[in-house]
Amino acid sequence: MRHRLRAVTAVLALVAGLSACGSSEPSSSSGPPGSAGAGQEGVNLTVWVMRDSFSDALLDRFRTRYRAAHPGVTLDIQIQEWDGIGQRVTSALASNDAPDVIEVGNTQVAEYAASGGVRDLTDKVADLGGTDWLPGLAEPGKIEGRQYGIPWYAANRVVVYNKDLFAKARITAPPKTRDEWLEITAKLDKGGDQGIYLPGQNWYTFAGFVWDEGGDLAVNEGGTWKGGLATPQALAAVEFYRRLQALGDGPKDSDEARPPQADVFAKGDVAQIVSAPGGAVAIEKANPGLKGKLGFFPIPGKTADKPGAVFTGGSDLVIPEASKNPEAAYEVVKALAGEEFQADMAKEMSYVPNRVSLAGVLDGNEATAAMAAGAANGHATPNSPNWAAVEAKNLIKEYMTRVLTGGTPATEAAAVDRSIAEILNTTS
Template structure:
């Protein structure tokens, strides 16, 4: 999740992929419900989980509980490293000795499914209560109407604010609409304080504003070709709002939130707000423990008070390789991890948003996580193309934002960026 939520790393707070070369030992193959005769047949199952995706204590509890409920079955949970993970996933899915369950980044499902090595789980969606899945987490797992990835957990951005600066400005209630947000941020941008620290290349925030306007970063045509859409009226309106908000602070126009780390900037106590995953609060307190009890959270405001602003939903899906030799048992592992019991445990342990909207209440008492869950109801994903990683590699969206913020012609900049996105998405199609 971290790579999908921290700009510069292809992905919300914020998500994950996983693999390594280990496989099951017994034979058998099949599709749909799996190649084994019975879902509860004893087996040694290999499960790949990304480092720091889950705590050791959670994985130990899950393993012990699952093995107790499935006599004779052993779970071999293997922690994978981020470096080089994409190639490991691709290689594993093409092998004959794949793991049984793999955690992958939600925005990477399309890339892996395109190779044909991921099992189609469409027939299992109802069994997994898929109608209740968070859309922004579930949609990337669906390609051409087929569900390949099962949503596991989510994270998205919220507004982290300085309670003292809000009180100083006479603001007693966080804003619920964009208009209120601009009004409040204008009040906060006085007396040497930043109304908001918003770097000029925070493109996930821009994406949310574009989605709120009814636009997108790219769209797929009837001919199957992709088209960058930053030059549409909706996307331009989103950029206009971003520009208005960004001007109410001193954030750099040519950098993202990692340069410098925005948590460090906020920790100095002079910036009233940042847009971040709630976990950013821990980095703030590490930089300045005196900020304890001064940090608050609210959902990114929407255009109207009845709906929070759109947010990029980062997170992880679970997939079953076609080459798994225990597909039926692997599905039972996925079902357990995606089910109510372990979704609840995970949410409380990790402060992630559960995969189902009806489980948001389990985060009550955790201000950051519960705020994140509110925003997740209006979650979205980046365009569901196997080539989206190629867009992020050079990221014309960031370049476009800096150009607009520094006085370039917005129409020309939008056309250039859209053309770059179009080229990247259609390069190998």
């Protein structure tokens, strides 16, 4: 699984000699005493950025600004491919010739930190403005109280809706609470229209309901992991999911990719889907007649004063222990995670910036404004290097299908909790 969502650009995340596109910006000046570039003459830094993370124009602007502030530093920004990235990063972290800064999917940080090859940046959190970070983006980079990954950018799910179907049902405003959401969706689920298309295995959406109830998918108690699906909070969440899912014809035994939910929505008889805003691009491509007729709102929460919890997908920045210039590498991380780049990035790429205080830069766009509002209540999957194995075995997806097809929730949840605990407590 790619561990970050692709936003509007269809983005929702390595040893020397790797063939990758790159660009270098050399400089010969050393800068005045006391400047950001002083004492860094002749420093060469390699930065790995994932393909499609950013536009060429955005990276060019960053290089220009960084060169002005750090005239003695040469930046070699190399574009990496997602296919096989996990093994390349693992190899780089174990080598003596690692890049200086690497973009990684936020849920991958725990796995890489466990290797011992990622630099601990806990003492830099205050300098980086960590109190302003999005919680759901910052949490995956923090392992056992130590900050290894620095949150870079985020994307999360919202509700995409058909404005014509809302008008047909005489609904004039999106819901603000989960109860209102059920009520409105029931009104929309009439006359041959689906109130919502929600596949039975959309487990990221389900996870948001679990977090809303105050639960979690798994918890670490005294160094031992326990599954969290048999708790009263998670059982309340799966009941809400069951009620919402029933207000449409979504399949109970597949996820949003089978069939692609954008194609289903594009037929014009579905009122709502839960998707990253970038899903609108695929919808309008499949049905150009819907262009301009799509609306967006944050997933409703239990009360009107707070949006529903969402999984925060995104990327972090890490510095390998093997970096030959860790102090200079940190300055690059600081610039990329700083307000200037974050604001520019949000406007150019329609991502949610890493800071709560910067959410307002997206206010001019309905889709990204809804995403930013939801991001304030963002969460992450359990912070274990073994969590990827839970996802690979589709444990939560299969649990949801069993419940939606008549299984007893408590019994099914207890069984999957045992499987989750076994995986998370396995040591290599």
